[in-house]
Each structure stands twice: as structure tokens, then as C-alpha cells.
Amino acid sequence: MDEKIFELSFEIIGYAGNAKGMAFEAISKAKAGNIDEARALLKESKDEVNKAHKCQTQLIQQEASGNKTDVSVVLIHAQDHLMNTMNYQMLADEIIDIHERLHKLENK
Numbered sequence: 001m002d003e004k005i006f007e008l009s010f011e012i013i014g015y016a017g018n019a020k021g022m023a024f025e026a027i028s029k030a031k032a033g034n035i036d037e038a039r040a041l042l043k044e045s046k047d048e049v050n051k052a053h054k055c056q057t058q059l060i061q062q063e064a065s066g067n068k069t070d071v072s073v074v075l076i077h078a079q080d081h082l083m084n085t086m087n088y089q090m091l092a093d094e095i096i097d098i099h100e101r102l103h104k105l106e107n108k
Helices: 003-031 035-064 073-106
Strands: none
Touching: 003 035, 003 073, 035 073
């Protein structure tokens, strides 16, 4: 496996892992009624995913330039982490909205 692909794969894994952790923490904050903190954490989470996307874009551009990317288990794992994190973020966004509505109803 090309060393650059290996390096980018682990960067994707790292950024996606950080992002998923932040999204998980955002849900916890929302559950506790800290909606603004939850939204701020989810924004940070999305910023981390954007960093992962930049790594992914480098791989795509490399392949589009004619440099075939060797697919490895590490690269597949990185892609899996990224996609799962993005799905988790979408759910976290919805869960935060639900908690916000619940807290507003409870505090009427």
C-alpha cells in the first residue's frame, strides 16, 4: 500500500472518530438541556468531518489524475468510519431538535 494512502486513511479515521465523539457528546448536552452547547459541539463535529473530507478529496483527485489507488482494508475502514460518522451527525441533529422541543414543552 502506498504510504500516502495509508497516511490519509488514518487521518480520515482520526478526524471521523473525533467528530463522532463530539456528536455523541452533543446529544448528551442536549439531553441535559444545554441546547446551545449541543449545537456548538455538533458544529465542531462537522468541522472535523470537513477535515476528513479534505483527505478523501486528495485520494479522489489522485485517482482522477490517473494514479490508481490501491484499495486496502485500512482505506475501506476509513471510508466506513467517515460514512458512519456523517450518518450519526444527521441523527444527532434530529435528536438535538427533539430535546429542544421537549425542554421547551417541559418549561412552559
